[in-house]
Each structure stands twice: as C-alpha cells, then as structure tokens.
Amino acid sequence: MHNKRIARAKINLSLHVVGQREDGYHLLDSIVAFADFGDELTFAPAEKLDLRISGPFGSGLSDGKDNLILRAAQRLSTGQGAQIDLLKNLPVASGIGGGSADAAATLLGCAELWRMPNSFDFALDLGADVPICLRSQTLRMQGIGDVISPLWCLPALPMVLVNSGDAVSTPEVFSRLRSKENAPLGKMPNAEMTIGAAVAWIAQQRNDLEQAATDIVPRIADVLATLHGSGAELARMSGSGASCFGLYPSIDAAEMAAMEISKRQPNWWVRAGVLGD
Numbered sequence: 001m002h003n004k005r006i007a008r009a010k011i012n013l014s015l016h017v018v019g020q021r022e023d024g025y026h027l028l029d030s031i032v033a034f035a036d037f038g039d040e041l042t043f044a045p046a047e048k049l050d051l052r053i054s055g056p057f058g059s060g061l062s063d064g065k066d067n068l069i070l071r072a073a074q075r076l077s078t079g080q081g082a083q084i085d086l087l088k089n090l091p092v093a094s095g096i097g098g099g100s101a102d103a104a105a106t107l108l109g110c111a112e113l114w115r116m117p118n119s120f121d122f123a124l125d126l127g128a129d130v131p132i133c134l135r136s137q138t139l140r141m142q143g144i145g146d147v148i149s150p151l152w153c154l155p156a157l158p159m160v161l162v163n164s165g166d167a168v169s170t171p172e173v174f175s176r177l178r179s180k181e182n183a184p185l186g187k188m189p190n191a192e193m194t195i196g197a198a199v200a201w202i203a204q205q206r207n208d209l210e211q212a213a214t215d216i217v218p219r220i221a222d223v224l225a226t227l228h229g230s231g232a233e234l235a236r237m238s239g240s241g242a243s244c245f246g247l248y249p250s251i252d253a254a255e256m257a258a259m260e261i262s263k264r265q266p267n268w269w270v271r272a273g274v275l276g277d
C-alpha cells in the first residue's frame, strides 16, 4: 500500500525567454534534464491528508495548506486521506523546481495509493514546472511549460550542482528582466551526441534570467567562477536561480570537483550527480 518516490531536481540546461503573454507570464524555450537525486516522499493510507516534513531543508518550509504537496493532494482527492512524509533534500526557491517536483511526485504517489488514473490535466495550475516534473525526463519545454517535447539527442551528463544558500523569488527575477524577446533555442542535433558535443552545443545556448538573478544575488557570479575553476567545461545558472550547475567530462571529474568546492566553501550546498533519464 505504501509507496515511495524521488522528486528529482530539475535543471534548466538552457532557458531562453522568447516573449511575454498578456497575463504577464513569460514564454520560454528551455532544455530541461533531471538529476539522479531529489526530495524523498512516502505515501501511506490515512483518514485525513497530513504532511510531515524532515530533512536538511525542511525547517522553515510550511507543512500547511500552502505547501505544494498538500495543494496537489487536495486537488486530486475526492475525499481520500494520506499520510505524506517529505524528506526535503533540495534547497527551496533555488531554480531547481523542488516544490514542483514534490507536487508532481504527490500526484503520482496519491494516484497510486488511491488507485486513480495518472491523468492530471490541472497540473499546470499548480506551477509552471509541474507538467515537466511529472515526466522527469530530458525534454524541451516551450510556452510557459505547457508545450513539452522529448529530446533523445543528449547523453547522460556528469554534473555538480551548487547553491550558496541564497533563495531568489522567481517573480522578482522575471520582473527585472530587461529584454523579454530573445532568440529561441538554436537548431537541435537529431542524433545522440557525445558528452563533449553535447556540452559544446549547450554552451551555445543561454539562460536569459542569469543577469537579472545576479543583479539580485551577486554571489551567483562567485558560484559560476568557482565551478569554472573546478574544471567544469560549462557553468550556468538553472531556472530563475540561484543554483548553478557545472558539466564535467566524467562522473569522477564531477565528484572530485564537488569535494574540492565543498572544502573551499563549507557553507555551500554541493552535490555531484548525473543528469539524464
């Protein structure tokens, strides 16, 4: 009856802002991949909906109705309850979609517990990143997150993810963006690439939110410089920040770099892992 899910961290390998809708939401063109680590959620039968939170980033996160987990469960429930336990391993409000990944894991976990079909046409209302987190696979995201296409050309990518402890508000970053109409993603290769070719192609793309986020949190520039200094072949911010990732030629190189960064910056959150399906 119980079930357990990993809400994998989402990384925007590139994020182009290509326009703005009349309701203020920005149109994106983004390549998204998922890490092999994330928050851990368990779902068990219960009379009512209840959420318990633990883990390194659990304190300060509300376990009330505003938590995306309870919002997702409430939206799906037709009266059923569940005991949901969250081990919050991912930093909050950090551009890696932890809240959206938790919401997506909750929809899947509760649907299994309640023997309901996996059909969540309301997912986008919970957050722009929830539909992609339901897929948790490498993909291209367009529109505001509602247009999703699979991507086969990227190999598994060794990476290090770093957060300096600075939370950034997504709406604030978007509101500071100077140019709202930028070039879309470059032409996509149609055959699977080597790690080197993939990194070279990703390097030609951009994160259009990086400058606006760095204006709010100047330390993002230090995080990027540290990743470059640790041997990353590419370093970039994810989402609206402030987490940044580096890509490396091998998992050994990524693990060595993570150890080196942790030694130099013991207060930063640093994780080595692999991005891909």
Ligand SMILES: C[C@@](CO)(OP(=O)(O)O)[C@H](O)COP(=O)(O)OP(=O)(O)OC[C@H]1O[C@@H](n2ccc(N)nc2=O)[C@H](O)[C@@H]1O
Residues within 6 Å of the ligand: 012, 015, 024, 025, 026, 027, 028, 030, 094, 095, 096, 097, 100, 126, 127, 128, 129, 130, 143, 144, 145, 170, 171, 174, 238, 239, 240, 241
């Ligand atoms: C920017 C992205 C890129 O993957 O990632 P994060 O930085 O959040 O991880 C996402 O689009 C974020 O998705 P999500 O965090 O679910 O956003 P939402 O809760 O729907 O939106 C929060 C607010 O951000 C702004 N917003 C969000 C998405 C978008 N395409 N345009 C926007 O202008 C709006 O002001 C909105 O009210």
Ligand SMILES: Nc1ncnc2c1ncn2[C@@H]1O[C@H](COP(=O)(O)OP(=O)(O)O)[C@@H](O)[C@H]1O
Residues within 6 Å of the ligand: 061, 066, 067, 068, 069, 091, 092, 093, 094, 095, 096, 097, 098, 099, 100, 102, 103, 170, 239, 240, 241
């Ligand atoms: N389960 C949850 N995990 C993380 N954040 C949550 C959750 N529920 C609600 N939130 C709220 O959602 C906002 C965005 O959080 P998050 O998804 O971590 O950001 P981002 O997409 O930038 O990584 C935060 O301000 C946080 O307070």
